[in-house]
Amino acid sequence: MEQKVAAAPPTTASADPAVKAPDRLRALVRGNELGLSVLAVAIGAASGLLVIGIAALAQWMHVLFFTIRPDERLSAVGDLATPSLVFLPAAGGLALGVLLFALSRRRRNRALVDPIEANALHGGRMSLTDSLIVVAQNVISNGFGASVGLEAAYTQICSGVASRIGISFQMRRSDMRTLVGCGAAGAIAAAFNAPLTGAFYAFELVIGTYSIATLTPVVAAALVGALISRIFVGNAYLIDIGAPGPVYALDYPPAIALAVLAAGIGILVMTTVTRTEALFRLSRVPTALRPALGGLVLAGLATITPQVLSAGHGAMHATFDASLSATTLLLLLFLKAFASAISIGSGFRGGLFFASLFLGSILGKLFAIVAAAIFGAAALSSPIYALVGMSTMAVSIIGGPLTMTFLALEMTGDLPVTALVLAAVVTASMTVRKTFGYSFATWRFHLRGESIRSAHDVGWIRNLSVGRMMRRDLRTASEDTTLKVFRRDFPLGSSQRVIITDRADAYVGIVLVPDAYSEDIDDLDKSVKELVRFKDFMLLPQMNAREASRLFDRAESEALAVVDDPASKRVLGLLTESHLLRRYSEELEARRREAAGETV
Template structure:
């Protein structure tokens, strides 16, 4: 391989050698931008292929016309509507049984990958998630394809970055580029895709990440438009004019959307919890969920799939309040059951659809409360889409730019921004999580965003401690101790019992500062011991260790293998912990600012 590379021209060697490519990317922003453009093109292609497969499944299974959307199709066979989600659930159950033996580790999504693993994401797992998402959506479960889009695109980006041996900060940006391309292509909205990456995948906005993410979003949009044309465009039609008196109703709508988002997230959690507490095997849960979705679809097939066709159908259609309430309730229940029972997918587009329904529902009551409001039901629908989506998905600017790119109207965008901020603040104040971070919380993770906290977890006590610890038996006499440990030989000695378990820490200064009298014969070494019950564990991170040092006002502590055996394995000082913690903090700051 190396002989072959050396025989190539210098430019070709740079393009084929990962080490040379890595140097090119690190020395020039244009290198990372070029890779981001490739990632965006691949993301756009992935979105086009997945959408084509999903549509082909809908046409084959439900016998709908070419290009017709499932949720707005007419004349569907009632038996197929009932049985298709059940068949999809059975397929997912069989796939679960295969994966349980083949893939032991839990699958990581882009947010978790960037938060904990420095952008490392398994491409194999991403393909598996995309296939599960296609089965779920293709057989009519009430989930969107956006989860599969972002997972697959981010997995491709991570794999490419790994092959190029990119550093941690660049790899995290590249994963964000993959997600940006996926969302931009899915909604024909480059700004929405870019800020989805900044707010939800990378976790921060920097000048260094701006160009790659935007280029990736643009490239993905262009590639997808080449393959699928205007299939992803959201046409809201005529929407009227915004007046100053319309801002208060929009803010109130934001509060209602926040409440609706919390209820939907809690509903998904409730169904998942009920499934876990039951004796039903995870392999059978999707099929049971498919029964519920199929029964709901018999009442109104608009609950099937993500709801693209249903959204367009309802935006400019006059509906009665009972009909809106019924459709909103059924779509919410179908989505919660689909996710909670084990179907794979996301709530991005479903939240847009439900937000539009909630907005139109609010529009019918607004004239009786806000006399001077002039908003049309379509504007309320657009504002509701953004406000409910930010409550569930997160990303205030993401949803604001989505409103801008859907309508092309700045006045409506400002109106949506007011509702989005209200909804976001309300959810954070009362609930504290978006849908993704709420699910992390239920798993026991403390992730609130995609901010890089993985380096903190990697900076463990086990990596920082010294293993060459001076120890002494707890039963040793003071004279023996003084002979064994001369003043100045060390600062601290760890006491251990007969089974080598931790019994405390001795400061030599305490021993030699004590007066040497006849009473020494009655005074034991254990009487000088400190921190008998205070130890560190190797699995603790530097932040946790620093908090313990601060609480105890200790300069150093012993490290034991676990709280049960308490065998001494090392010692860690506060000064070394804080120095290494500060060095890593400074390193991350310089990575973000592009200094290294």
């Protein structure tokens, strides 16, 4: 018998009202792969403009608040104009706290969904309103000097716009996820003037996989995003490390050693952020006041060196160009790592992408000093070690080994150096995966109780819940029903199984109808309760297909009852293993077709 699937509203991360595109245009885009690529080009162009606008706004705030020149970077200034300016992060923390307080009263602490979570759990659906809130929080944080980057704002708003476009065109789930990846690709490509980096950031971190179907739109968005950036700001976002120098086979072991060291420090940074958040919670300081308190700690660090402020673009270029002592580099490494942990841990909003690049460059230059002392003239040049440090630290914290490899390629245009970086980032990635198991984003999901290890689409598994698959047309009987009455009400062949309940309508077990007609039964006045099976095995409506399948294996049953909760055991429906496996196979096949670019 075909089972009826219980109706339920689709899970969505979007609370914004939908505005539909014209019907003919929707049909053209949905029915043509070229239409998806055209949308990707538009998303890439919008992403480039949005990145330029957000970066300009943050720089304007730095110029206004810290009285620096428009062509200066905040983290590159030797000294602030006046000593009191170090307290600006605390002022920004107060401003952010006011925003957080207002949002907590309006939203009741509903979590903001980022592109990774949207693609993993919500089929690419994001709220544009939430994305604008993230941008506001990130710009306030960075604009007042908190040690965070703007990458969170870039990817959030660009992916949010892409998702809104996808919703208006009523795109399929796979296409929605691709468009969100296009937004992130365009954002990162524009932010770093690196289209390959942007494209593989989308593949590895936002979409969760690479496929032929996603190649054209994602690469198109990244190329257009980078092109828009170059047209309007030239090479202002380009990271220039100079001439790296030659690479030989014997240079690989030291680079791999640096990768392992970067992985260890990356894990330490991520856990320090978590411990800092825990300390702020234990302090019982109100959430709205925590950024201001974190800003005061940043003020203390900024009195030592202003290079801990903001993302660190200017400081990194200054570090590349200067010959700093090991002591200075070690101090700067500690201060920047601590400043980033304090900023994120106290509630400032922002990314660690560029901060991880800056930390890695410091570590690489520090390693170069040690390598020169050990290997002498045979050691690699300082820029190469800095590049390896940047890439390995970033892959340890952010993830995406190919993303960081292509960033190195686009920075240097040198294939031997890129091959060295590839070996190092693979080592760092494997080290973090085997010893820690998370990137910064997925680690924070883990702390929230989410089992997300990447942006790979697992939302369909959660949507394929027992509550949606169960049938509600139940055959039930009371536990005190006699076998005589049971045989009268359920003739042989009328049903395969009957759910038994007590007087409070709580689940007792399942009676297989053929068991009630066994020749071994002598007394028909006995209760059917003696024939009950599967007393301790019950499904819950929120269970997903995998969890239900494991319970079927343990129970060794072809069907199980669905109850509202283990306490009351009120029966809601019945689910058979055959129907579960059929629906699971259908969804797996649908995901396979999506990955292959096939449409139905």
